[in-house]
Amino acid sequence: MKEAAQQIGKIKEYYEERSKNFHGQAIVSMPDQLLINLENQVLRKYLTRRGPLLDVGCANGYSTLEFAKTRPSISVRGVDYSESMIQDAKELLAKSPRQFQKRVSFGIGDVLGLKEKKSHYDQVVSKRCIINLPSWELQQKALQEFIRVLKPQGTLLLSEASAQGWRNMNRLRKEFGLNEIPQPWHNLYLDEEKLFPTLKPWMKLVENINFSSTYYIGSRVLQPFIIGKDKEPCFDSEINKLFTLFPNVGDYGTQKLYVFRKESS
Numbered sequence: 001m002k003e004a005a006q007q008i009g010k011i012k013e014y015y016e017e018r019s020k021n022f023h024g025q026a027i028v029s030m031p032d033q034l035l036i037n038l039e040n041q042v043l044r045k046y047l048t049r050r051g052p053l054l055d056v057g058c059a060n061g062y063s064t065l066e067f068a069k070t071r072p073s074i075s076v077r078g079v080d081y082s083e084s085m086i087q088d089a090k091e092l093l094a095k096s097p098r099q100f101q102k103r104v105s106f107g108i109g110d111v112l113g114l115k116e117k118k119s120h121y122d123q124v125v126s127k128r129c130i131i132n133l134p135s136w137e138l139q140q141k142a143l144q145e146f147i148r149v150l151k152p153q154g155t156l157l158l159s160e161a162s163a164q165g166w167r168n169m170n171r172l173r174k175e176f177g178l179n180e181i182p183q184p185w186h187n188l189y190l191d192e193e194k195l196f197p198t199l200k201p202w203m204k205l206v207e208n209i210n211f212s213s214t215y216y217i218g219s220r221v222l223q224p225f226i227i228g229k230d231k232e233p234c235f236d237s238e239i240n241k242l243f244t245l246f247p248n249v250g251d252y253g254t255q256k257l258y259v260f261r262k263e264s265s
Ligand SMILES: C[S@@+](CC[C@H](N)C(=O)[O-])C[C@H]1O[C@@H](n2cnc3c(N)ncnc32)[C@H](O)[C@@H]1O
Pocket: 015, 026, 028, 029, 030, 056, 057, 058, 059, 060, 062, 063, 079, 080, 081, 082, 085, 109, 110, 111, 112, 126, 127, 128, 129, 132, 133
């Protein structure tokens, strides 16, 4: 318990630091801007026209504001446990047109104990947030929070790193003579074999979208293979850009979008 709390403290410090180094930029959450674009592109298709929408682990609000632009009729709230991320999000909002300021809000909130009301939201979006919790027990607690704040029939759009996709990608890398890409020290990727049965009593899995599979084949396998394994891969290379254009094949992407609908409280 004490160890988990210490680890959470270190992870929070890591994000506070990132918010200072990447002030107001999309890449505050991760260095791969093309992957962020792909993620938001697919997510936008699943945003409903009913609100309100909650974005949990919203960082500096870059994507939250994108969602608000896509759905001009709904109210949107972003929460994050990092004070400096929320400060940046509020600054970004203050620079946005007035109509956004009326229907978008940001506040400090911990996914392990959200201050939001029960059954309040039509949609909860959470991108790469709960992989920052150091155990499956804590991740389950966060998932229960999503269920609690969603209305019946509300949708959870969970865009997370999957242990299955990550393993498949590393198997493919191995066949190309490349070393395994480890999980970052601050992440614990979601295990679909635990995730789906755990949520089943409350949530129906509507879709499991491997939106990053083709992109990972290009950016995490072919690019390092072509440039040589001793060179540092470049996130905005032409190969990566090319692989954002191809249709998705296989299950080689770490990042996936799970669409769940709340069926029971
Ligand atoms: C990888 S970033 C993703 C940010 C944003 N969702 C995006 O896609 O750009 C993870 C975010 O989750 C936040 N986070 C991590 N653990 C959290 C927790 N327990 N409660 C709330 N936010 C958390 C971090 O501060 C960080 O902003």
